Amino acid sequence: xELYMSLAIGVLFTVGVYLVLSKSLLRIILGTSxxxxxxxxxxxxxxxxxxxxxxxxxxxxxxxxDPLPQALILTSIVISFGVTSFFFVLAYKAYQKLGTxxxxxxxxxxxx
Amino acid sequence: MYLLHLVIILxxxxxxxxxxxxxxxxxxxxxxxxxPAPILIFIYFVxxxxxxxxxEQLTASVPWMPSLGVNFTVYLDGxxxxxxxxxxxxxxxxxxxxxxxxxxxxxAIAQFYIYLLLFMGAMLxxxxxxxxxxxxxxxxxxxxxxFLLIAFWHQRERSRYGALKSMLITVFGxxxxxxxxxxxxxxxGTFSIRGISANVSTIAEHSLFVxxxxxxxxxxxxxxxxxxFHIWLPDAMEAPTPVSAYLHSATMxxxxxxxxxxxxxxxxxxxxxxxxxxxxxxxxxxxxxxxALKQTDLKSMxxxxxxxxxxxxxxxxxxxxxxxxxSDTGASLFYVKATMAGIFHLINHAVFKGALFMxxxxxxxETGTRDIRKLGGLMSVMPVxxxxxxxxxxxxxxxxxxNGFLSKEMFFTAVLNIMEMDVLNMQFLxxxxxxxxxxxxxxxxxxxxxxLFKTFxxxxxxxxxxxxHEAPLGMLLPPVVLAALAVxxxxxPNLLSYTLIEPAMAAIHPxxxxxxxxxxxxxxxxxxxxxxxxxxxxxxxxGIVFYRLHHRVKLLHQPLFSGITLNKSYDGGLNxxxxxxxxxxxxxxTGSIRHYSMYIFVFLIVSITVTMGGSSNIRFDFSEFAPMSxxxxxxxxxxxxxxxxxxxxxxxxMAIILTGTAGYMVTxxxxxFRAPDLALTQMIVETVSVTLFLLCFYHLPKLKKEIESMxxxxxxxxxxxxxxxxxTLLALSASSSRSFDSISxxxxxxxxxxxxxxxxxxxxxxxxxxFDTMLExxxxxxxxxxxxxxxxxxxxxxxHPVRRG
Numbered sequence: 011x012e013l014y015m016s017l018a019i020g021v022l023f024t025v026g027v028y029l030v031l032s033k034s035l036l037r038i039i040l041g042t043s044x045x046x047x048x049x050x051x052x053x054x055x056x057x058x059x060x061x062x063x064x065x066x067x068x069x070x071x072x073x074x075x076d077p078l079p080q081a082l083i084l085t086s087i088v089i090s091f092g093v094t095s096f097f098f099v100l101a102y103k104a105y106q107k108l109g110t111x112x113x114x115x116x117x118x119x120x121x122x
Numbered sequence: 123m124y125l126l127h128l129v130i131i132l133x134x135x136x137x138x139x140x141x142x143x144x145x146x147x148x149x150x151x152x153x154x155x156x157x158p159a160p161i162l163i164f165i166y167f168v169x170x171x172x173x174x175x176x177x178e179q180l181t182a183s184v185p186w187m188p189s190l191g192v193n194f195t196v197y198l199d200g201x202x203x204x205x206x207x208x209x210x211x212x213x214x215x216x217x218x219x220x221x222x223x224x225x226x227x228x229x230a231i232a233q234f235y236i237y238l239l240l241f242m243g244a245m246l247x248x249x250x251x252x253x254x255x256x257x258x259x260x261x262x263x264x265x266x267x268x269f270l271l272i273a274f275w276h277q278r279e280r281s282r283y284g285a286l287k288s289m290l291i292t293v294f295g296x297x298x299x300x301x302x303x304x305x306x307x308x309x310x311g312t313f314s315i316r317g318i319s320a321n322v323s324t325i326a327e328h329s330l331f332v333x334x335x336x337x338x339x340x341x342x343x344x345x346x347x348x349x350x351f352h353i354w355l356p357d358a359m360e361a362p363t364p365v366s367a368y369l370h371s372a373t374m375x376x377x378x379x380x381x382x383x384x385x386x387x388x389x390x391x392x393x394x395x396x397x398x399x400x401x402x403x404x405x406x407x408x409x410x411x412x413x414a415l416k417q418t419d420l421k422s423m424x425x426x427x428x429x430x431x432x433x434x435x436x437x438x439x440x441x442x443x444x445x446x447x448x449s450d451t452g453a454s455l456f457y458v459k460a461t462m463a464g465i466f467h468l469i470n471h472a473v474f475k476g477a478l479f480m481x482x483x484x485x486x487x488e489t490g491t492r493d494i495r496k497l498g499g500l501m502s503v504m505p506v507x508x509x510x511x512x513x514x515x516x517x518x519x520x521x522x523x524x525n526g527f528l529s530k531e532m533f534f535t536a537v538l539n540i541m542e543m544d545v546l547n548m549q550f551l552x553x554x555x556x557x558x559x560x561x562x563x564x565x566x567x568x569x570x571x572x573x574l575f576k577t578f579x580x581x582x583x584x585x586x587x588x589x590x591h592e593a594p595l596g597m598l599l600p601p602v603v604l605a606a607l608a609v610x611x612x613x614x615p616n617l618l619s620y621t622l623i624e625p626a627m628a629a630i631h632p633x634x635x636x637x638x639x640x641x642x643x644x645x646x647x648x649x650x651x652x653x654x655x656x657x658x659x660x661x662x663x664x665g666i667v668f669y670r671l672h673h674r675v676k677l678l679h680q681p682l683f684s685g686i687t688l689n690k691s692y693d694g695g696l697n698x699x700x701x702x703x704x705x706x707x708x709x710x711x712t713g714s715i716r717h718y719s720m721y722i723f724v725f726l727i728v729s730i731t732v733t734m735g736g737s738s739n740i741r742f743d744f745s746e747f748a749p750m751s752x753x754x755x756x757x758x759x760x761x762x763x764x765x766x767x768x769x770x771x772x773x774x775x776m777a778i779i780l781t782g783t784a785g786y787m788v789t790x791x792x793x794x795f796r797a798p799d800l801a802l803t804q805m806i807v808e809t810v811s812v813t814l815f816l817l818c819f820y821h822l823p824k825l826k827k828e829i830e831s832m833x834x835x836x837x838x839x840x841x842x843x844x845x846x847x848x849x850t851l852l853a854l855s856a857s858s859s860r861s862f863d864s865i866s867x868x869x870x871x872x873x874x875x876x877x878x879x880x881x882x883x884x885x886x887x888x889x890x891x892x893f894d895t896m897l898e899x900x901x902x903x904x905x906x907x908x909x910x911x912x913x914x915x916x917x918x919x920x921x922h923p924v925r926r927g
Contacts, residue, residue: 011747011749011754012747012857012858013747013854014750014754014758015758016850018761019850020846020847020849020850021765021766022784023842023846024843025766025842025846027841027845027846028838028839029768029769030719031719031723031835031841033716034774036777036778037774040777040778040781043811044781044784047784047785048849051788051791052849052852052856054795054797055853055857056853056856058748058857059748059795060794062796063796065796065881065882065883066880066882067870067880067882068880074796075795076864076866077882077883078865078866080799080883081887083800084800084803084883085894085898087800087803087804089898089902091810091811091902092901092902092904092906094811095814095909096908096909098811098818102819103912113715114716116715
């Protein structure tokens, strides 16, 4: 399972980076969002998958999965949500104001 | 604080004072208030003569940074005293001269004297310091004050150019010298010059000894305008003439000579030192004297003359270091004669060159030009100036009965002596030194005569700006004093030899003498029909012939290498550096965010690949991996397909929806992998973001571009595949090896006992690691405030932000 997860993470990173390198501002943000998914799955995979029950003590199981990465990922999800929404609004305003979302056209002036 | 310290500080105190004096007492020239400083210092040092002559060494120390071994230690021996007397003596005369040279209404004289006093104090600090770091500090202060003085008329472009050039070159040398000093510290563990020379025999074996020597020499050569670092000196002639007389003939350019002489006890035994110092010196001598012939501007001529004379002294110091190679034999005293000649000529040069610069200043002041082609026939109008110039130039040319004659004779003696040296390949190369010395003396003779006769004899030109007349007395007095000294030292050289030269030699060759013995520094004005006398006669004869032929021999007055000159290479080098730096920056700072991201990703790929490839701890062990069911396979497949489809989406709406799909697949994974809280949160977050994205971009006007699907760019794909591959390998290796047990066992065991909660993830979030959660809430609130501000803040068109409500 970890092997296939690793491959999926690789695909998430590949497409994420490819989008980040594109010209459209929107696609760059979508790329960061895919990169975030990749990182979350990476965190989860690195602590071994399916080694026990969900981390709820009420289950009275023999073993539980590692709860610490889950806590870390939860924090990360919330933070990346905040950042992504801010970026989106920023992109939206830039688009409204400048009339383009092409990064090549958003370049700074010479000798700025 | 001791008296010796006070002497160094005194000019700085006066510099501060002159600022107030120039404001308060405007009807009196500030120079008069400054004049006591160098005179007091001069008197102090004259009074120290008997003590130093008896071999007493005055030393005083004030702790500055004791933990780093840096103390303000001053130390007065023969060599320091000689330089201190030169600095304060010539300094007094130059200040007197400048009072009459600079107009107090037209010039910024307060600045002038502040810079000049800064320089004087710094120069005294250089020659009196025992601590290398303190010496370096004063050394750089001389560079800075010289920079300020050269650019004194900062409205002129040439002044600024000259100042910048001298700054770049001398500071370059100064930094090299600092590294040399630090290497010496690494070798010996002390910054004290006396401390280093005390255990010289042990440090000569050290591997850093030669690098230290080269770096220190680089500093000395740049400061003393040795070939090829001499190029700053002719351009420094844009400074006011008193500055040229003081800094660029008598004092600052001799700082390098001082350093070479001061560190001779440390380095002199090294063959490289002998070759570099004497070779560079002799090369500078011939080059400078040759170039001086071609100048038409009096100050440039004197500048090249200074360069050549500095080369002469430098080569003599180098030849004198041969004595250390022959230490413990009688022959060493034979070579010490070269050092004696060097010191004697150093004094002589300061005397006659100071006088000549002042003469040129007078000529410039009274006629309005320094161009040798426009001048002539001033002898009858300016008889005193002419007499001074005659003494100065004859002394420079090495004619009796002036002091230059004696030092030139001693120079010839030294180069003839060196022919008899039988080590370091000298049996073959020995003849080179006398030949070059002789030819350079002929050149020196010719330009000295040109300087004198082209200016003062012949036809008087009518085109001069002013009607020439004799200079005021105050302006004449300093050069008269110097010219008188030139005659006195010429007729009674032993005045100097017993008082100054012997202690200075004792400082340069400390190990050469048994206690109580003294160098035989008697200088005889007539020493019989020796080879040297015939060489001088030959110089005079050849010089007169060439002077007569001057107009017909092109070699003597036309530029020879106009194609490639050192100045052009310096300018070209600076230009090239400028262009290359700009070109390089323009090439990689493109302004395109895509390029910058590419640099970052490429660096990421390379660094991780190299680290993983080089590490022996990376292993891939698939044995403990969990099995996969069909259901999971379907979800993974769906995730991969939706993610890849994002890249091919034609419209941005499609791309947003596909990204959302990927997010829901991730939610499913959280379900599969027993993470219910994550699944809940991920689902909500994904829903909210997709809604937000769609809301935002549904209302945007459609532009032509946005319908276009992404263009395929191969480098992007390669980099993306690289990052993906690297992350896959990272995930595999991380999940297949675990060095330590997880600390999660603690959380699982104690979640209920300590925190009273059964949902372990939530207990971690709010109890065990509650700080994370608090700050994450802060992040969310900042993001929401920022979004609010972005939406509410209206920007008007011209870019002026307007606050609303």
